[in-house]
Amino acid sequence: MLLYQLPYSHFSSKIKVILLEKQIPVEFPDIPGAAQSSDQYHAINPTGLVPCLVDGDFVLSESEVIAEYLNDHTPEPTMLPVGVKERARSRWLSRIHDLYIAPTLSAIFGLTLADSIDTDVAEEKLESLFKYLDMVEDQINPSPYFFGEQFGISDASYCLSFWYALGLTAQLGSEVPATRYPKLFSWFDAACKRESFKHVLHECQCALGMDTGEAKSA
Numbered sequence: 180m181l182l183y184q185l186p187y188s189h190f191s192s193k194i195k196v197i198l199l200e201k202q203i204p205v206e207f208p209d210i211p212g213a214a215q216s217s218d219q220y221h222a223i224n225p226t227g228l229v230p231c232l233v234d235g236d237f238v239l240s241e242s243e244v245i246a247e248y249l250n251d252h253t254p255e256p257t258m259l260p261v262g263v264k265e266r267a268r269s270r271w272l273s274r275i276h277d278l279y280i281a282p283t284l285s286a287i288f289g290l291t292l293a294d295s296i297d298t299d300v301a302e303e304k305l306e307s308l309f310k311y312l313d314m315v316e317d318q319i320n321p322s323p324y325f326f327g328e329q330f331g332i333s334d335a336s337y338c339l340s341f342w343y344a345l346g347l348t349a350q351l352g353s354e355v356p357a358t359r360y361p362k363l364f365s366w367f368d369a370a371c372k373r374e375s376f377k378h379v380l381h382e383c384q385c386a387l388g389m390d391t392g393e394a395k396s397a
């Protein structure tokens with residue numbers, strides 16, 4: 180299998196964590212044409228986005244669809260809960276991440292790159308972020324992961340994004356308050372112990388020039 184990805188992309192990280200959890204061998208080729216906007220990359224993946232999985236002549240984009248494909252392709256360890264309602268709730272959590280939280284974080288990331296930060300926009304984006312995190316905090320009961328002992332797709336969706344949320348809010352002079360999100364913080368403590376996430380986080384930090392010097396194996 181091949182995965183087109185970027186090391187600092189939260190959507191790509193979901194898939195990389197899953198590949199490691201399932202120990203599926205994968206290669207990470209360079210983006211053809213050296214840009215996601217290139218004709219060569221669009222010929223493979225018309226959305227031009229990452230991640231994009233290539234399994235032989237089968238090409239798939241959209242991280243949640245790729246995640247479910249991998250879960251069907253390599254069923255063990257399963258990364259969806261067993262019960263019908265729990266599976267639906269896992270997908271709900273992933274969608275809240277993909278549709279609301281991740282785009283808000285991308286917008287905040289963009290703000291932090293500007294020469295001077297537009298404080299009104301920053302405040303608005305932080306408010307949105309906290310509103311979405313409130314929704315998640317309300318809906319979860321980690322033990323230690325979202326659906327018990329089995330680390331799943333929805334956990335993989337949130338790992339890098341929660342790390343970004345902590346760092347990006349700090350860059351804007353704010354914070355994700357532990358007292359407001361105790362369940363998310365306890366979940367994140369557990370997620371940070373997964374070798375898969377340690378590895379993906381390390382790659383992201385290196386790509387962002389934040390090399391911690393700790394080589395992570397997974």
Ligand SMILES: N[C@@H](CCC(=O)N[C@@H](CS)C(=O)NCC(=O)O)C(=O)O
Pocket residue numbers: 187188189190191215227228229230240241242243277
């Ligand atoms: N809904 C897509 C979103 C993927 C996405 O937005 N990827 C970002 C990187 S994190 C990207 O490729 N951005 C480039 C662009 O928007 O042109 C998914 O779940 O895979």
